[in-house]
Amino acid sequence: MTAELVRGQNHPLSRSRLEVRVSAGTPVVASAALGDASGRIHGVDWVAHPGAPTQPGLEVSRQAAADHRLAVDLDAMPDAVHRVSVLLSLPSSGGGPGPVRFGAVAAPFVAVTGLDGTEIASYTITGLDSETAVIALELYRRQDAWKVRAIGQGYAGGLAELLTDQALPEAQQLAADIHRATARSLARSVQAPPPRPADGDRSRQAAAPALGPD
Numbered sequence: 462m463t464a465e466l467v468r469g470q471n472h473p474l475s476r477s478r479l480e481v482r483v484s485a486g487t488p489v490v491a492s493a494a495l496g497d498a499s500g501r502i503h504g505v506d507w508v509a510h511p512g513a514p515t516q517p518g519l520e521v522s523r524q525a526a527a528d529h530r531l532a533v534d535l536d537a538m539p540d541a542v543h544r545v546s547v548l549l550s551l552p553s554s555g556g557g558p559g560p561v562r563f564g565a566v567a568a569p570f571v572a573v574t575g576l577d578g579t580e581i582a583s584y585t586i587t588g589l590d591s592e593t594a595v596i597a598l599e600l601y602r603r604q605d606a607w608k609v610r611a612i613g614q615g616y617a618g619g620l621a622e623l624l625t626d627q628a629l630p631e632a633q634q635l636a637a638d639i640h641r642a643t644a645r646s647l648a649r650s651v652q653a654p655p656p657r658p659a660d661g662d663r664s665r666q667a668a669a670p671a672l673g674p675d
Contacts, residue, residue, distance in 0.1 A: 463572075463580040463581065463582065463583055464581070464582040464583070465582075465583055465584075466582055466583065466584045466598075466609075466610075466611035467584075467611060468584075468588075468611050468612070468613045469610070469611060469612075470610070470611050471608045471609060471610040471611075472581070472582040472608060472609050473606065473607075473608050474535070474573070474581060474582075474600065474606075474607045474608055474609055475581075476575050476581070477534060477535040477536040477607070478533070478534050478535075478536075478575075478576055479532075479533045479534075479535070479573055479574065479575065479576070479581070479600075480530050480531065480532060480533070480573075480574045480575075480576060480578075481493075481529075481530070481531040481533060481547050481571060481572070481573055481574075481598075482528070482529070482530050482531075482571065482572045482573075482574055483528060483529040483530075483531070483547075483549065483569065483570070483571050483597070484527070484528050484569070484570045484571075485527050485528070485549065485566070485567075485569040485570075486527055486566055486567040486569075487527055487551075487560055487566045487567075488525040488526055488527055488552060489525060489526070489527070489529075489549045489550065489551060489552075489569065490510070490511060490525050490549070490550045490551070490552055490620075490639060490643050491521050491522055491526075491529040491531060491547070491548070491549055492508060492509060492510040492511075492521060492547075492548040492549075492550070492620075492639065493508070493509045493510075493516075493519050493521055493531055493533075493545055493546065493547050493548065494507060494508045494509075494544075494545070494546045494548060494624075494627060494629075495507040495508070495516060495517075495519070495538070495539075495542045495544070495545060496542070496543065496544035496545075496546060496599075496627065497541055497542070497543055497544075498543040498544075500544055500546075500627065500628075501627065501628045502624070502627045502628065502629040503541075504629070504630075504631070505629075505631050505634075505635050505638075507542075508624075508629075508635060509521045510635075510638075510639045510642065511523045511524055511525075511639060511642040511643050511646055512638050512639060512641070512642030517537055517538060517539055517542075518533060518534040518535065518536070518537030518538040518539075518542075519531070519532070519533055519534075519545065520532040523642075523646055524643065524646035525552045525643050525646070531547065533545060533600065535600065535602075535607050538602075542602075543601060543602045544599050544600070544601045544602070545599060545600040545601075546596050546598075546599045546612070546627075547571065547596070547597045547598050547599070548594065548595070548596055548597070548620070548623060549569055549571075549586075549594065549595050549597050550593060550594035550595075550619060550620045550623075550639075551563065551593045551594070551619075552640070552643050552644070553640040553643070553644065561593070562589075562590065562591050562592060562593055562617075563586075563589035563590070563592050563593065563595060563615065564589050564590035564591060564592070568585050568586055568587045568589070569585075569586045569595070569597065570583065570584070570585050570586075571583065571584050571586070571597045571598055572584075573598070573600075573609050581609070582609050584597070584598055584611040584613070586613045587613075588613065589613075589615050590615075591617045592615030592616055592617050593616070593617065593618075593619040593620075594615070594616045594618075594619045594620045594622070594623045595612075595613065595614065595615040595616065595623075596612040596613070596614045596623065597612060597613070598610060598611050598612050598613075599612055619636065620635075620636035620639060620640075621633050621636035621637075624636055
């Protein structure tokens with residue numbers, strides 16, 4: 462039975478290989494930060510994000526999307542890692558039209574599941590308003606056992622403010638790198654229109670017929 466968490470509540474994890482599924486109803490950037498026992502992020506190589514989607518025991522999506530699946534292998538985490546924080550942020554407004562704050566869209570939903578899709582715990586992040594980045598939840602280690610905790614801590618200053626709050630020295634630069642990587646993936650995902658035919662060739666530009674049994 463799925464544990465439906467509220468902010469601050471935790472739940473034990475009986476599996477080590479997991480997925481964190483995100484449903485936001487609008488494109489968001491999903492990242493994940495590794496932290497030590499005090500929650501500190503030691504450097505940019507402790508953060509998985511669209512520009513660097515894999516870290517030990519962790520893989521995230523390369524682009525902004527309304528739905529995400531983050532892969533987590535707790536057994537593969539380095540000994541120094543005691544927390545895995547799932548971070549959601551809205552794409553930079555320079556990347557195109559979209560919501561400018563989480564309060565303008567439906568509350569994001571996150572679920573921790575087994576690889577077979579069985580939900581272990583879920584959390585709907587309510588109460589957001591002017592925030593553009595949020596720590597959704599964290600997986601944390603206590604006495605060789607892992608648990609999940611619903612966090613829901615939002616930041617109106619976006620990813621830069623969030624990462625600064627996690628004591629990351631390169632917070633501003635990493636936030637900018639994440640936004641650039643997201644913008645590049647968005648540009649790659651939109652196909653350029655076909656070249657415009659000359660007036661005399663318009664009759665030849667019909668779409669190719671679908672292949673049939675012949």
